[in-house]
Amino acid sequence: MIDKGVVFQAGDSSYNRFFDITKHHNKTYANILGADYYLFKTNNFTERHMSWFKIYKLLYLLKKGYKWALMLDGDAVVTNQEKNIIKYVKFYDTVFDIFVCSDGVDSMPWNFNCGVMLFKNSKLSINFITNTINCKNKSCYFERNWEQNAAHEEVINNPGVYKNKIKIYNKNLFNHNSEWIFHPCFYQNITDDEKEKYLNIKIKNPRQYLF
Numbered sequence: 001m002i003d004k005g006v007v008f009q010a011g012d013s014s015y016n017r018f019f020d021i022t023k024h025h026n027k028t029y030a031n032i033l034g035a036d037y038y039l040f041k042t043n044n045f046t047e048r049h050m051s052w053f054k055i056y057k058l059l060y061l062l063k064k065g066y067k068w069a070l071m072l073d074g075d076a077v078v079t080n081q082e083k084n085i086i087k088y089v090k091f092y093d094t095v096f097d098i099f100v101c102s103d104g105v106d107s108m109p110w111n112f113n114c115g116v117m118l119f120k121n122s123k124l125s126i127n128f129i130t131n132t133i134n135c136k137n138k139s140c141y142f143e144r145n146w147e148q149n150a151a152h153e154e155v156i157n158n159p160g161v162y163k164n165k166i167k168i169y170n171k172n173l174f175n176h177n178s179e180w181i182f183h184p185c186f187y188q189n190i191t192d193d194e195k196e197k198y199l200n201i202k203i204k205n206p207r208q209y210l211f
Helices: 013-032 050-064 123-133 146-157 192-204
Strands: 006-011 036-041 068-072 098-102 112-120 166-169
Touching: 006 013, 006 050, 013 036, 013 068, 013 192, 036 050, 050 068, 050 112, 050 123, 050 146, 098 123, 112 123, 112 146, 123 146
Parallel strands: 006 036, 006 068, 098 166
Antiparallel strands: 068 112, 098 112
C-alpha cells in the first residue's frame, strides 16, 4: 500500500480547454492533501464512451496501492483549497468506503453523480469499480449517462452490499454548484462554452451561486 492518496483527472483532447483551467488548482489541492496528482489523456480510448476512461484509471490507481483516490472530471475544479475532504468525511474513522454527492434526487440513495468521487482503497471499492466496468447492460457503454448509469445499476442490484458503505452528501457540497469543488453539470445540454465561462467565474468568486 502506498502511504498516501491520489487526485486525478482523465479525458481526451476535447477536454484540453477544461484541463487548462482546472489542472493547476487540482494539483495544488493534491499537494495540500499530501497526495499525488495525475492527469491522464488519450485519444485512443474507443471501446466505450470517453467518460469510461476515468473509471479504468481509477481501478488502475487503487490497484497500484494508493490509500485513497479522489476522482475529478476534467471540468471539475477545487475552488476552496482550505477544506480538507479527507478530514471532512472522517476518512479514517468511518465505515463508509465511497463518498459522493447526490445528483439531485436525495430520496433515491443510489442517485449519485460520478463527476466527483472519493474512494477508500478497499475490497468493496475494487469490487464496485470492477462490477461497474463489467456491467451487462451494454447500452451504458455509449449511451448517456454512460458509467454513471452502470454505477447506479450496480448499487440498485446489490443494495445490501452497499448499505452503509456509500455516503451520499448534498448535491452541492463538493460537486455541482459548490463553493468547494465546482462541477458545471447543472443540466444535460450545457455547452462547453458555458462550462468554461462558469468555471472562470467560480474560480474568481467561489461563493457566487450561479443558479
